[in-house]
Amino acid sequence: MKKHIVVQKFGGSSVANLDRIKVVADRIIESKKSDNNLVVVVSALGDTTDELEEMAFKLCPTPPDREMDLLMSTGEQISSALLAMAIKARGHDAIAFTGPQVGISTDSAHTKARVISIESPRIRKAHSRNKIVIVAGYQGLSPDGEITTLGRGGSDLTAVALAVALKAKVCEIFTDVTGIFTTDPRVVKSARKIKTITFEEMLEMASLGAQVMQARSIEVAKRFNMPIHVRSSFVKEEGTMIVKANPKIEDVAVRGVTTNASEAKITITAVPDKAGIAARIFTEISQKDVNVDIIVQNVSQSGLTDISFTVPRKELTKALAASQAIAKKINAGQVSSDKTVARVSIVGSGMRSHRGIAAKMFETLAKLKINIDMISTSEISVSCIIEEKHAKKATEALHTVFGLGNTK
Ligand code: ADP
Ligand code: ASP
Ligand code: MG
Numbered sequence: 001m002k003k004h005i006v007v008q009k010f011g012g013s014s015v016a017n018l019d020r021i022k023v024v025a026d027r028i029i030e031s032k033k034s035d036n037n038l039v040v041v042v043s044a045l046g047d048t049t050d051e052l053e054e055m056a057f058k059l060c061p062t063p064p065d066r067e068m069d070l071l072m073s074t075g076e077q078i079s080s081a082l083l084a085m086a087i088k089a090r091g092h093d094a095i096a097f098t099g100p101q102v103g104i105s106t107d108s109a110h111t112k113a114r115v116i117s118i119e120s121p122r123i124r125k126a127h128s129r130n131k132i133v134i135v136a137g138y139q140g141l142s143p144d145g146e147i148t149t150l151g152r153g154g155s156d157l158t159a160v161a162l163a164v165a166l167k168a169k170v171c172e173i174f175t176d177v178t179g180i181f182t183t184d185p186r187v188v189k190s191a192r193k194i195k196t197i198t199f200e201e202m203l204e205m206a207s208l209g210a211q212v213m214q215a216r217s218i219e220v221a222k223r224f225n226m227p228i229h230v231r232s233s234f235v236k237e238e239g240t241m242i243v244k245a246n247p248k249i250e251d252v253a254v255r256g257v258t259t260n261a262s263e264a265k266i267t268i269t270a271v272p273d274k275a276g277i278a279a280r281i282f283t284e285i286s287q288k289d290v291n292v293d294i295i296v297q298n299v300s301q302s303g304l305t306d307i308s309f310t311v312p313r314k315e316l317t318k319a320l321a322a323s324q325a326i327a328k329k330i331n332a333g334q335v336s337s338d339k340t341v342a343r344v345s346i347v348g349s350g351m352r353s354h355r356g357i358a359a360k361m362f363e364t365l366a367k368l369k370i371n372i373d374m375i376s377t378s379e380i381s382v383s384c385i386i387e388e389k390h391a392k393k394a395t396e397a398l399h400t401v402f403g404l405g406n407t408k
Pocket of ligand 1: 011013014176181184
């Protein structure tokens with residue numbers, strides 16, 4: 001009998017301590033049947049990754065990326081080894097591997113490496129001996145033989161990439177909520193679990209800040225059409241299926257609302273309004289490896305204009321230094337920054353066929369007297385940058401206005 005492969009991933013809060021590891025071990029043993037082979041990807045225990053990062057920054061303001069990866073990858077090595085031990089203690093056979101040991105090859109972009117290929121003879125060998133395979137998430141090996149990490153939330157990517165490489169039937173993501181909700185259920189109590197969501201919508205929600213799945217993992221799942229089942233490791237119930245668009249999925253205008261308070265805004269005033277200036281500003285900033293997101297240029301008055309843009313809050317210091325340098329070179333005015341902004345977004349592939357969605361969003365914020373600082377749109381989303389202190393109120397109101405709440 002040819003066995004099928006199931007990939008499961010357990011996130012940090014699912015393995016936060018030894019008791020939780022025991023629960024997860026029981027759950028894994030329960031899902032090991034005679035007709036399947038399991039690969040279990042595991043994240044670092046609880047907040048380990050944050051704590052490791054904090055330690056690094058206490059010792060060194062700009063820690064070298066190579067050593068950062070060496071450090072950060074250890075969290076997942078601990079949890080994978082402990083989980084294999086817990087399974088063995090229950091009388092079942094398991095073997096734990098690091099990412100490099102199961103042939104996860106990446107590029108050399110330390111701290112945000114991309115998976116290039118997976119050659120996994122060791123997984124096949126372990127399966128042929130009926131072992132449960134545990135893999136440390138979030139890591140791989142660069143062509144130079146260096147340990148790399150796949151960006152925060154990267155264990156999701158390890159799981160999806162392994163599922164694709166091993167031709168698994170499904171990739172199950174076990175986490176601390178029961179699925180994908182219409183908005184973060186920890187923030188908005190009336191959030192409702194979504195039964196089925198498309199890769200496209202999930203990718204948009206993840207990119208716009210819904211932390212529940214790493215955006216890059218969804219990109220890979222979409223490219224290779226790998227269905228994902230997001231579900232709870234705490235309670236036993238069906239979660240959310242993330243799948244390719246199909247006619248059975250109800251076409252709603254707005255599927256979800258996301259909030260993201262991890263960006264900051266920079267404004268350069270009195271910028272000479274001439275051809276080529278924007279190119280100079282953003283070339284200089286991108287050379288410092290800062291990702292610029294929304295950009296707004298004001299209407300020019302007497303040949304001068306203000307340019308505002310958002311950057312990840314973590315990169316604000318770097319981005320500010322670059323902005324000040326370029327402002328000087330082009331004879332612009334002041335450079336200011338604001339860390340107290342948040343982005344609220346509405347997402348839904350039905351937006352393509354429904355009209356007036358953006359207007360309804362702006363109206364809702366206006367009724368609450370919330371000023372919109374910046375706006376950005378894609379085919380299936382509208383985002384507004386507002387003051388962070390209004391983010392929760394705005395999210396709740398949009399959630400209600402677009403009929404997403406539990407009462408519906
Ligand atoms: P894990 O440790 O399992 O990787 P994460 O903390 O990365 O878990 O992701 C789960 C969290 O994502 C939830 O606790 C929830 O607060 C948050 N979240 C944000 N947006 C959503 C959403 N739309 N649906 C479900 N969870 C969400
Ligand atoms: N431990 C890593 C992080 O916290 C990877 C992961 O959990 O997915 O980002
Ligand atoms: Mg996560």
